Amino acid sequence: MNRRSTFKILAGATALVALGACASEPQGDDIIDIAAGNPNFSTLVAAVEAAGLVDTLKGPGPFTLFAPTNDAFAALPAGTVESLLLPENKDQLVDILTYHVVPGQISAGDLLGDRRSVATVQGGTLDVNGQVGKFGTGVQVNGANVIQADIFATNGVIHAIDSVLLP
Numbered sequence: 001m002n003r004r005s006t007f008k009i010l011a012g013a014t015a016l017v018a019l020g021a022c023a024s025e026p027q028g029d030d031i032i033d034i035a036a037g038n039p040n041f042s043t044l045v046a047a048v049e050a051a052g053l054v055d056t057l058k059g060p061g062p063f064t065l066f067a068p069t070n071d072a073f074a075a076l077p078a079g080t081v082e083s084l085l086l087p088e089n090k091d092q093l094v095d096i097l098t099y100h101v102v103p104g105q106i107s108a109g110d111l112l113g114d115r116r117s118v119a120t121v122q123g124g125t126l127d128v129n130g131q132v133g134k135f136g137t138g139v140q141v142n143g144a145n146v147i148q149a150d151i152f153a154t155n156g157v158i159h160a161i162d163s164v165l166l167p
Contacts, residue, residue, distance in 0.1 A: 028154045029153055029154065030058050030061075030153050030154050030155045031057050031058070031065055031153045031155055031156055031158060032045070032054055032057050032058045033058075034151060034153050035067060035158065039070075040069045040070055040071075040160065041069065041160075042070055043074075044067055044068055047073075047081070047085065047093060047097060048097060050085045050090070050093060051093045051094045051097050052090070052094070053097055057101070057155075058155070061105070061156040062103075062104055062155055062156040062157075063101050063104075063105070063155060063156035063157075064102040064103075064105055064106040064157050064158075064159070065158045065159070066102070066126070066144070066161050067100065067158050067159065067161065068144075068161055068162075068164045069147070069162065071162065072144070072161060072163050072164050075163065095122055095167055096164070096165075096166060096167065099120050099121075099124055099165055099166070099167040100165055101122070102119070102120055102121070102126070105157050106128075106157065107149075107150050107157055108130075108146065108159065109150075111128055111130035111139050112130045112139065113130055113131060115128070115129050115130065115131055116128055124167045126141050126142055126165065127141070127142055128140075128141050129141075132145075139159070141159075141161060141165065142165050144163035144164075144165060145161065145162045145163075146159045146160065147160050147161065147162050148160035
């Protein structure tokens with residue numbers, strides 16, 4: 001076999017491997033895995049677990065999660081988080097958490113320069129303002145600032161926010 005034939009066989013095999021990789025399931029972490037791996041979302045993860053929403057947010061989605069940081073939860077009145085985590089308040093916790101989730105994947109680029117209302121999984125709507133800041137390069141959701149945008153997951157995207165959104 002000459003060099004040219006060997007090269008063609010190797011090139012063909014490489015193309016098949018690449019094609020197979022494109023056809024396989026997306027690799028990487030889902031929304032829950034990413035949040036659980038980020039210490040700034042530990043309160044959110046504890047709340048999602050207490051609400052029984054882990055399997056939902058590990059589902060195929062896609063979802064957009066406006067994720068309050070630990071500082072956002074800490075800014076709530078004293079005792080609020082602890083109260084919400086009690087089993088008797090599970091319905092209220094589910095209501096609050098699902099208010100932070102939008103069906104579909106919405107990146108920051110989709111929001112910049114635009115202002116719109118988006119429906120949440122909870123059934124309410126969020127006012128998303130992509131025209132904030134000196135040059136209109138920031139995004140707010142119901143007045144909460146997106147402080148880290150476009151944390152992509154296999155089943156959607158996370159945008160870290162500085163406040164807890166209440167329905």
